[in-house]
Amino acid sequence: xxxxxxxxxxxxxxxxxxxxxxxxxxxxxxxxxxxxxxxxxxxxxxxxxxxxxxxxxxxxxxxxxxxxxxxxxxxx
Amino acid sequence: xxxxxxxxxxxxxxxxxxxxxxxxxxxxxxxxxxxxxxxxxxxxxxxxxxxxxxxxxxxxxxxxxxxxxxxxxxxxxxxxxxxxxxxxxxxxxxxxxxxxxxxxxxxxxxxxxxxxxxxxxxxxxxxxxxxxxxxxxxxxxxxxxxxxxxxxxxxxxxxxxxxxxxxxxxxxxxxxxxxxxxxxxxxxxxxxxxxxxxxxxxxxxxxxxxxxxxxxxxxxxxxxxxxxxxxxxxxxxxxxxxxxxxxxxxxxxxxxxxxxxxxxxxxxxxxxxxxxxxxxxxxxxxxxxxxxxxxxxxxxxxxxxxxxxxxxxxxxxxxxxxxxxxxxxxxxxxxxxxxxxxxxxxx
Ligand code: SF4
Numbered sequence: 001x002x003x004x005x006x007x008x009x010x011x012x013x014x015x016x017x018x019x020x021x022x023x024x025x026x027x028x029x030x031x032x033x034x035x036x037x038x039x040x041x042x043x044x045x046x047x048x049x050x051x052x053x054x055x056x057x058x059x060x061x062x063x064x065x066x067x068x069x070x071x072x073x074x075x076x
Numbered sequence: 077x078x079x080x081x082x083x084x085x086x087x088x089x090x091x092x093x094x095x096x097x098x099x100x101x102x103x104x105x106x107x108x109x110x111x112x113x114x115x116x117x118x119x120x121x122x123x124x125x126x127x128x129x130x131x132x133x134x135x136x137x138x139x140x141x142x143x144x145x146x147x148x149x150x151x152x153x154x155x156x157x158x159x160x161x162x163x164x165x166x167x168x169x170x171x172x173x174x175x176x177x178x179x180x181x182x183x184x185x186x187x188x189x190x191x192x193x194x195x196x197x198x199x200x201x202x203x204x205x206x207x208x209x210x211x212x213x214x215x216x217x218x219x220x221x222x223x224x225x226x227x228x229x230x231x232x233x234x235x236x237x238x239x240x241x242x243x244x245x246x247x248x249x250x251x252x253x254x255x256x257x258x259x260x261x262x263x264x265x266x267x268x269x270x271x272x273x274x275x276x277x278x279x280x281x282x283x284x285x286x287x288x289x290x291x292x293x294x295x296x297x298x299x300x301x302x303x304x305x306x307x308x309x310x311x312x313x314x315x316x317x318x319x320x321x322x323x324x325x326x327x328x329x330x331x332x333x334x335x336x337x338x339x340x341x342x343x344x345x346x347x348x349x350x351x352x353x354x355x356x357x358x359x360x361x362x363x364x365x366x367x368x369x370x371x372x373x374x375x376x377x378x379x380x381x382x383x384x385x386x387x388x389x390x391x392x393x394x395x396x397x398x399x400x401x402x403x404x405x406x407x408x409x410x411x412x413x414x415x416x417x418x419x420x421x422x423x
Contacts, residue, residue: 008343009343011313012134013109013111013115013134013136013137013149014111014151016134016137016149017111017149017150017151020148020149037343040133040134043133043134043137044133044134044137047133047134047137047138047140047141048137048147048149050141051137051140051141051144051145051146051147052146052147064339
């Protein structure tokens with residue numbers, strides 16, 4: 001199941017916080033798809049995933065939106 | 077048993093070095109970063125196109141990545157309001173409540189270590205570095221009022237301060253900590269070199285917009301004209317963007333200065349009244365205040381027209397929109413620069 005997070009119009013680090021708080025509640029192997037408009041997320045979300053042991057599956061850019069899929073690999 | 081510390085990561089050099097120094101002593105460190113809404117981050121540059129060349133990165137995440145540690149970013153926007161609105165220890169040169177802010181953040185970190193079974197807290201504070209929050213006298217105030225007491229260790233100036241629990245218990249070796257003090261950045265730069273860190277962020281004034289004079293003027297104006305010290309996240313985000321003009325006490329024009337800001341302000345059209353030139357290219361503007369009457373719609377439009385390509389035209393047409401209703405077309409003669417008093421401009 002894919003959990004959608006709407007982070008449009010939010011500026012970094014708010015999208016990262018939304019992602020972090022959503023992932024915390026989900027079981028391992030879940031996918032979160034977060035839709036953002038701040039281009040800063042293209043750096044910040046992968047950086048957050050890297051240090052917290054989660055995996056970026058895909059980064060899609062559509063018009064002014066950036067959609068990032070993240071898989072939860074780490075529980076702590 | 078491996079001891080665990082949480083480090084307050086601001087994204088600047090000092091917290092990077094302080095964390096590294098403790099990691100070098102075999103302590104497991106995780107970072108914590110607080111989002112107050114006032115933080116100066118890459119995103120602010122992301123709004124303005126002219127700043128496009130600057131890296132759009134979150135400095136705290138970058139520091140954590142460099143150190144290879146976890147980072148917990150915590151949204152404290154709501155709780156932080158009380159710190160900004162009623163700082164017990166007062167403000168610094170602008171609306172920066174640095175001492176109360178530090179106490180609050182260390183207190184939050186103290187709550188966090190209790191909940192997560194960590195042993196102590198570290199910060200990158202250096203004595204005498206900042207006029208308000210990092211004086212010798214303020215160090216014990218922060219330790220005490222935050223409740224952390226001797227669980228707070230400042231590796232960069234630990235040798236100038238009384239021993240803390242981590243040193244006393246032998247979790248860290250005090251001899252390998254530092255005695256930095258004063259405003260010189262030399263020792264930090266040397267230490268960064270030793271650890272092999274390059275390209276770190278060098279925040280000019282501080283870690284947030286509250287130390288910025290222009291920003292503080294706009295925030296004070298907001299409070300003065302609302303008749304109370306209050307704000308929400310949208311207010312403080314919008315203070316970072318555009319040209320702010322207050323022709324009357326009860327409303328303010330927030331006008332985009334370029335394309336990036338136009339895009340950003342467009343996102344607020346559902347919440348705010350907006351005005352946009354239609355006969356000529358011109359900026360998008362939001363109106364912060366109650367719905368305008370006809371005279372004020374015309375005055376605001378004439379001001380906005382002055383910043384459009386039609387500034388020398390006889391008439392400029394604009395659309396005035398209230399959220400959720402059809403736009404109303406307005407035709408005005410643009411004001412001349414001399415007709416806009418300087419004191420309408422908020423810095
Ligand atoms: S500069 Fe801002 S974030 Fe830093 S201590 Fe002062 S008030 Fe807090």
